[in-house]
Amino acid sequence: MNGLFSALKLRGLTLPNRIVVSPMCQYCAADGLANSWHVAHLTQLAISGAGMLTIESTAVEPDGRITPGDLGLWSDDTEAALGTVIQAIRDNSRTPVALQLAHAGRKASSYEPWRGGQLIPVSEGGWETVAPSAIPHKEGEAAPVELTKADIVRLREAFVAATRRAARLGVDALELHGGHGYLIHQFLSPISNQRTDEYGGSLENRMRFLLEVFDAVRDAWPDERPLGVKLSASDWVEGGLDIDATVTISQALKAHGADWVVSSSGGISPLQKIAPAPGYQVPFAARVKQEAGLVSTAVGLITEPRQADEIIRSGEADLVAIARAMLNDPRWPWRAAAELGAKVTAPPQYWRALPQGHADIFEHLVFGAR
Template sequence: MTSALFSPITLRGLTLPNRVVVSPMCQYASEDGSATDWHLQHLGSFSLGAAGLVITEMTMVSRVGRISQKCAGLYSDENEKALKRVIDFCKTFGVAKQGVQIGHAGRKGSTQPPAQGGKPLKPEEGAWETLGPSPIPFGEGWPLPREMNKTDLKQVLDEFVSAVQRADRVGYDLVEIHGGHGYLLNQFLSPLANQRSDEYGGSVEKRMRYPLEVFAACREVWPKDKPMGIRVSAVDWVDGGTTVEDTVAFAKELKKLGCDFVDVSSGNVDLRQKVPFAPAFNAPFAERVRREADIPTMVVGLITKAREAEEIVASGKADMIVIGRAAMWDPRWAWHAAEELGAETPYAPKTMPSHPKMRPQVFPNRAATTA
């Protein structure tokens, strides 16, 4: 039986050996945006065989755009140099292709790292003024963001462009713009966070205007042979919030701009959300975006089992599956899933002694196929 999950997929000039992606996961381990030795370990481990594509955590376009003081960034030469060291390491010893997620926290910035409570910073802790489409706080006890004026809009767009250019110099194979999880571009899309009365607020066409402008500017400077996509929150899980119909309309416009994939998640723009967590709970949204916008999709959200992932891809719900905590739990997830599904997946050269075909005493079913 041929595995759909372990079949290759080509996006522009990039061919991935399988449909497994390690999700960007904020590590809160950077120093003024610069990667540290932790990132060598974290990303290096996944790059040996957790997936065909590993995406670096949301990497911020500016200091103001950070979630916390420990967030990764691509806003300085030092950031770029430190991240290049990590990605060069991953490419030297690993087999996975490398992507990066570029974003801006907007009104969800200026907080403690989650392990320290995740609450908004106090002035004595180094708090900074956050930005947003409207002066609406993320939740009770959160500061009012400053409503972005035309100068702010242009500056942040330019910061996204600069970060994408740095990502190319670092050597990334793919870029994902973060347009979900309640961060800045998602705030523009959601009527819960965006109550502007100008050309950037109101109807879904106006609310998507700024994220589309940012995406178009980034796509323009990113190499034509390299894929660029976006993560979205398909629904807000709050009455009056973003709907899947909004997301489909957004995806259709993104496709016109050269978007190569939509990474489908949901929620996190409003603390009142009621999310029905269950395995692969975002798959129906990814399927609808894929079908109605006619664009490749990734799907993230409590996908942990090989056969579950296989069914998602084989049935056409999504083109790729994205794992986060499952990869942390098992940094060789793709190896083990391939073995369960009777498929093959790349192993880094220095890890080949562990391949089942090299250990027929442990995997007797492999003896006949490797004789």
């Protein structure tokens, strides 16, 4: 069985290894515009030796931002700003770059996590949020506005417009955020979706918005570039989404041409009951891989190289997404290569910085602009 440092082909894109840098929100953009922080942050992660770098959740319209500091891709200005970041990555790394597109729905208009993460009232500079149903995320919050069918069409087209911008920027892969309690997840979950039209009720109806967005994005995205989806495989709330429903959703995505599914969990309700532990979401990824038959990504408290390698070798998942461990150690893939006897790419300026006792882990490739 292939291990963590084996290559993986996704349509016309070949990843040199199975390590994916997770999209991690930085909450420091201004009006959706990427800035020098994003250049520094993402370029560091791009020279880590990971198989693919995913740019943080990027809103398809201003009202879709989780916080006022979220990245956006809805205008020429936001496209140009993100293009500066991508060019910096390209100038210094050959790592494939993915971009996650999202809309926060009723979880938009929130303070940054370090400021509590709660809903910002309109009176304090927030904005009116939208959702499949007029149900607040938590008791005491203002209810979102229920989306009309015309709104649903408009939002689908916002995803398409952002997709076309991403294609112009030369992004290698796209991921739709369908988890963590954001808009697509809000349609999928019976906790947040109590519509009585064709977008609510049965699971088939609740996944309609996701599949319509997916199909429209796939049509607008170059055929040779892969497109994946992040899902919350369990709401961790009685009566909410579970892994059985997620397998069904993943099977539908496979039939519509999805290239991978990331199996995360939670986010739809503060009533969720989660007991996080190392690899606690890996069984979700294993079910998706085995029963949906598409590339499956494991994520969540995967912090050690041998742990990640075993997930791949055991066949539980095809990719592992590393988040907080990469922030803590931006050279995590170097350490993994040293421990596992593998090789990674690194810029020549850093070749002298080999992990002690491992003089042969770097592929001697010189980086430059594409």
